[in-house]
Amino acid sequence: MSILWLKALHVFFMLAWMAGLFYLPRLFVYHAINRNTQSSEDVHQQFKIMERRLWFFVTPFALLTLIFGIALIVSYGKAWFAASAWLHIKLLLVLAIYAYHFYLFKVLRDFAADKPMRSPLFYRILNEAPVLLIFAIVVLAIVKPV
Template sequence: MTTILWLKAFHVIFMVAWFAGIFYLPRIFVNHAESSEPLVHQHLKGMERRLLYFVTPFALFTVLLGIAIIYQYGYPWFVAAKWLHIKITLVILLLFYHGYCFKLVKTFAADKNTRSGKFYRIFNEIPVIILFIVIILAYVKPF
């Protein structure tokens, strides 16, 4: 049981680090979309790229540790844990979101953004909603 506790602890640590970055990156997009200053754009491009590359390993470790936890519990547990299937689906959606952030960073780097700050404010809420649902699923286990 000790192994699972360590896996869970590091899973949560890396998840928190991943979400910190994935919450902040779209806020940088908002500032970038709303600024018309070339020097500000250059500064924000660097911040966007560095932050995305910084948090990507946290995403990978979060997923790998989640897989290790499932493996430790075993297949019968996995099949019975219906809440986990929903959580995994949400994590996959979050990985697509993360991948889309790569596309957005490239779009901003090429000075080709056409979306407004309002779009990025709404876009920023997606991981917040996912996190709320994932935490409820993981701790309440309603299914």
């Protein structure tokens, strides 16, 4: 498979994954608002279903992003990897995004178990937190400033 196809697939799956990572915490915001207003239990259960389905829908995209990213690194070779300081920084930031992904799973499990939740503001901040990381990852990958 050519490097251009690997790049295209890596970027596609990354975009699909990020779309889910941006939407899942937004569902948490609405879920927390719903629980705070004591609306129907049916609505609460529907949020649980939506959150679980979305997390399990986007997780394969996280895996495919990783697979095609590793394939790109292997295709470029060890010498390129060793000389690419920007990539080393990017990979550290990517690890943070994967940690964020699995933290969202912990939050999802807390909602599913009806554990006390945080404020809707917390989930709004959680929703916006990865934006700067993703911006830095994209800049590193495109501009390669280091």
